[in-house]
Amino acid sequence: MVVDTEPRMLKHQVVRKSLDSLLEGMSPGDPFPSERDLADAHDVSRETLRQAIRELLVAGRIERRGRTTVVAAPKVVLPLAIGSYTEAAREKGMSATRILVGWSTYSADAELAELLHIDTGAPVVQLERVFTTDDTRVGLETTRIPADRIPGLIETFDYRTSLYAELRTRGIIFGPVVDTIETVLPDAREAALLTVDTRTPMFLLNRTSYDDQGVPIEQRRSLYRGDRMTFTAVMGA
The missing domain is CATH 1.10.10.10 (Winged helix-like DNA-binding domain superfamily/Winged helix DNA-binding domain)
Structure with a gap:
């Protein structure tokens, strides 16, 4: 044949x-x-x-x-690395900022407690922001941090700036991160926040960041528009 x-x-x-x-x-x-x-x-x-x-x-x-x-303008190409995507976008000459969706504090369920190495029911601070480049909404980020790790974060942090930079000023030294990436479709709320329809393909990045002692710092869920974003990664031998 x-x-x-x-x-x-x-x-x-x-x-x-x-x-x-x-x-x-x-x-x-x-x-x-x-x-x-x-x-x-x-x-x-x-x-x-x-x-x-x-x-x-x-x-x-x-x-x-x-x-x-x-x-459309060319896709935003950003490194898949520890650091602020806002800062990376600005280094490429694009305007970038964050729009606050909201702060909240709640008790960790068993799954989140295991990821963050805290007790089930321990208080967790959640920050949700929309990431924009050149006035286009391209990402929705939800960050969860143990409340006792960063006291006063809600009262003092400027949501328009880099959270990683803020954590470094508080003496936190970043170590490894564990990322998982998959493709998904947004639900109705996510689509509305990103001003797209629910058929728009998305990159879903789930990240757990650790300090230099191996203690978890944050759990982050980032949803990025597949039609506007591309990520690159550099790997060693």
């Missing part, structure tokens, strides 16, 4: 290739043609056209702004 090494392109993939060529001559922020006009120009159904558009959205080539679609 002979295996065909050149599989037949589906109709929406042919359209996608044509749209990629169209985008090469456009700039970020330029309005993208309507679905009706594109379907007519390529002589395909609206459903076929929407499949191609969907791929462009996921790839971060275009983005929705209300009822309009525009050419």
Whole structure:
């Protein structure tokens, strides 16, 4: 049996290739043609056209702004490392800040207590923030820290700045981190906070950070838009 090494392109993939060529001559922020006009120009159904558009959205080539679609800026490429993503973005010449969603204090359940090496029921401070670059909401971060580890954090910390920098000023020396990354879809609340729809692909990063003595500092859950973010990691031999 002979295996065909050149599989037949589906109709929406042919359209996608044509749209990629169209985008090469456009700039970020330029309005993208309507679905009706594109379907007519390529002589395909609206459903076929929407499949191609969907791929462009996921790839971060275009983005929705209300009822309009525009050419997207290049994805934000950030290092997967210990440190502030806000600071890393600014080093690349992008504006970046955090929007406060809220502070809360609650009792650790058994799972969180095990991660943070604290007793079940011990108080935990939670900080939830939206991460923005160039005025676009790209990430939702939820950080949980044992309350007795960082006393007075809620009263004194400026949520717009780097939490890691704040912890270092309090004498904490960072050691290893354990990261797990998977792809997910946002729930309705997360989608609303990031101003996207619930079909937008996301990177979910769960991190436990330790100090130089091996004691857990924080548990962090970070949700990043897959259409706007790319991460890099440097690994040694």
